[in-house]
Amino acid sequence: MSEPRTDFDPRDFRRALGMFATGVTIVTARAQDGTPVGVTANSFNSVSISPPLVLWSLAKSARSLPVFSGATHWNVHILSEQQETLSNHFARAGEDKFGGLSLDDSLSTAPLLPDCSARFQCRTMFQYEGGDHVIFVGEVVDYDRSERAPLLYVTGGYALAARKAAAVSTEAAATPSSALFSEELLGYLLGRAHYQFVAGFRATLNERGLSDADFFVLSTLSVREPLSAEEIASHVAYTAIDVGAVLLRSLCDRGLLRLTDTPQPGYSLTGAGRDAILHVLAAAKSVEAGAGAQIGEMESTMLRNLLKRLISATDPGLPKLWTASQP
The missing domain is CATH 2.30.110.10 (Electron Transport, Fmn-binding Protein; Chain A)
Structure with missing residues (x-):
């Protein structure tokens, strides 16, 4: 011993x-x-x-x-x-810990x-x-x-805290660990989760006649407006969608955007554009609530936390949409 x-x-x-x-x-x-x-x-x-x-x-x-x-x-x-x-x-130590509580x-x-x-x-x-x-x-x-x-x-x-997930596919256990593509590939899991999530409110997008590119532009402007064409393109750069003059002109022609000169130049939502994106975001929130009810609040919180960390770790330097613009 x-x-x-x-x-x-x-x-x-x-x-x-x-x-x-x-x-x-x-x-x-x-x-x-x-x-x-x-x-x-x-x-x-x-x-x-x-x-x-x-x-x-x-x-x-x-x-x-x-x-x-x-x-x-x-x-x-x-x-x-x-x-x-x-x-x-x-x-x-040494503070009034209950002050204001x-x-x-x-x-x-x-x-x-x-x-x-x-x-x-x-x-x-x-x-x-x-x-x-x-x-x-x-x-x-x-x-x-x-x-x-x-x-x-x-x-x-x-x-x-988060509960450990079961395999997505029943065949996952049979996949060789040396396989280049498997359900353990993070990109596959992120991509599949994204497209399945969007599929939940795709009908609302279609009813409003909005493409994915339209959705990205309108949702960006729902957070901050006005934005220049260059600013919109930079905020949507992570989608690999080229937000150019043709797309912005189309949204203006359809009455969803307007180009303003004051108080600062840039694109803003029209009343119709704001109504459209609010309906889509409400549908997205409904999908989120349904998914959250199935996986639980604890896992939802963990998922948001991990995605934020992943975004930070892979961020190539995209502008921060929810950060106040510099004067």
């Missing part, structure tokens, strides 16, 4: 522990003088279903330790992916934060010494949850 190691590098040991993904919580309590306290923690875990028990730990060096050690109640908030800023706020009604005096993925209102049951931490075990006296995707923490940074 080998001897246990005694030469752990604290930094490397922390990195190894960081491979275990956890949720992110804020634990709150109230001091005897009424002062609210709260800390960000990822040490939360379940202990028992019956009775309902949970635990979390706090460093002995934490300034809030005396408050939590003396508290009869504390609340655990599992943060949603939209509460990263709140997590950072409560992770910093709205609170929900709690069964105890412990502060109850809104808009979380889940919340557990707890009564202190036990406290244990755990090395350089104190472990708090509490009985859950009330809880609630939402469909908001939870915020995760892994390898030293925030992350999002």
